[in-house]
Amino acid sequence: MTEDAQLKIRLSQELKSILEERSKSNNRTMNGEIVNILEQALLKSKANSGRSIYFNDINCIEDYPKQPLHERTAHVEQMISDLFYRNPQYQLINIETLNNGEKIRYWYSIPRSESFRD
The missing domain is CATH 1.10.1220 (Arc Repressor Mutant)
Known part of the structure; x- marks a missing residue:
C-alpha cells in the first residue's frame, strides 16, 4: 500500500x-x-498531446436549393467562419470548392483530447 x-x-x-x-x-x-x-x-x-485532422463536406445544392449558387456558397462560408470563431481551439487547414461550387470541403485540426477517433 x-x-x-x-x-x-x-x-x-x-x-x-x-x-x-x-x-x-x-x-x-x-x-x-x-x-x-x-x-x-x-x-x-x-x-492526449497532438492534433487530429478532419474534413467536412457541405453540399451547397442539396442543403440550400432555393438560393442562387453564389448566395449558397456565401452562406456556407459564413457557417464555416462561425464554427471556427466559436471554437478557437480548432485550426482551419484548407477550404476547397468542388463541382463548380456545388460542394465545399474544409479541412481542419482539433486537439487530440477532443477527438472521438483517438
Whole structure:
C-alpha cells in the first residue's frame, strides 16, 4: 500500500477564491480539485498531446436549393467562419470548392483530447 504525499502550498487570495468556487461547482474538496487540475495538466495532457485532422463536406445544392449558387456558397462560408470563431481551439487547414461550387470541403485540426477517433 502506497502512502499519499502531502504538500503545503501558498496561494494568493484571488487564486484561493477561484479554487474554492471551482471545487464547489465540481462537488470536490479543494484538495480534490487541486489533484484533479494537476492530473489534467500533467498526466492526461501527455497522453492526449497532438492534433487530429478532419474534413467536412457541405453540399451547397442539396442543403440550400432555393438560393442562387453564389448566395449558397456565401452562406456556407459564413457557417464555416462561425464554427471556427466559436471554437478557437480548432485550426482551419484548407477550404476547397468542388463541382463548380456545388460542394465545399474544409479541412481542419482539433486537439487530440477532443477527438472521438483517438
